[in-house]
Amino acid sequence: MSQFWRDRSVFVTGGTGLLGSWLVAELVQRGARVTALIRDGVPQSRLHTENWHHQINIVRDGVLAYLHLAEQMDRKEIWGEAFNFSNELQITVLELVHKILYLMDKNHLQPVILNQAKNEIKHQYLSAEKARQMLSWYPQYSLEEGLKETIKWYQHFLKEDKIPVLTR
Numbered sequence: 001m002s003q004f005w006r007d008r009s010v011f012v013t014g015g016t017g018l019l020g021s022w023l024v025a026e027l028v029q030r031g032a033r034v035t036a037l038i039r040d041g042v043p044q045s046r047l048h049t050e051n052w053h054h055q056i057n058i059v060r061d062g063v064l065a066y067l068h069l070a071e072q073m074d075r076k077e078i079w080g081e082a083f084n085f086s087n088e089l090q091i092t093v094l095e096l097v098h099k100i101l102y103l104m105d106k107n108h109l110q111p112v113i114l115n116q117a118k119n120e121i122k123h124q125y126l127s128a129e130k131a132r133q134m135l136s137w138y139p140q141y142s143l144e145e146g147l148k149e150t151i152k153w154y155q156h157f158l159k160e161d162k163i164p165v166l167t168r
Helices: 016-028 057-070 093-103 131-136 143-157
Strands: 011-012 033-036
Touching: 011 016, 016 057, 016 131, 057 131, 093 143
Parallel strands: 011 033
Antiparallel strands: none
């Protein structure tokens, strides 16, 4: 593991959110001194539980990608470059919905397709070729692994006894 983050001071906004909580955990593990801006009333956040392993691999892959990029910012040839981080899987929204329903054992549910969206991009995906070539970056998690962890996270997050009650 890179020593790049050891003893560095880092400020993270949204520290209790989906991405922020993973980023905080990864930075702490790498030895950074982290200050996080957090939102009240999120007891199910990673920052308030001991079950940090019940988080999202897809998010984890994104966090690892951005940390990998940040650790290489001393390389002048990548300054000003834009990178996409993706598993490059091309899948339709309907295929994704069916995969999620299958993984949740909810095949009896069927999506309702209204065909009301206007100006949608028909084919849209990210190429990570530049990140592979210039940064030697590769995704660490498959779509199915990420979806399984995402489903677990939402099942935990949306438990009725864990949903915060907002009052005025």
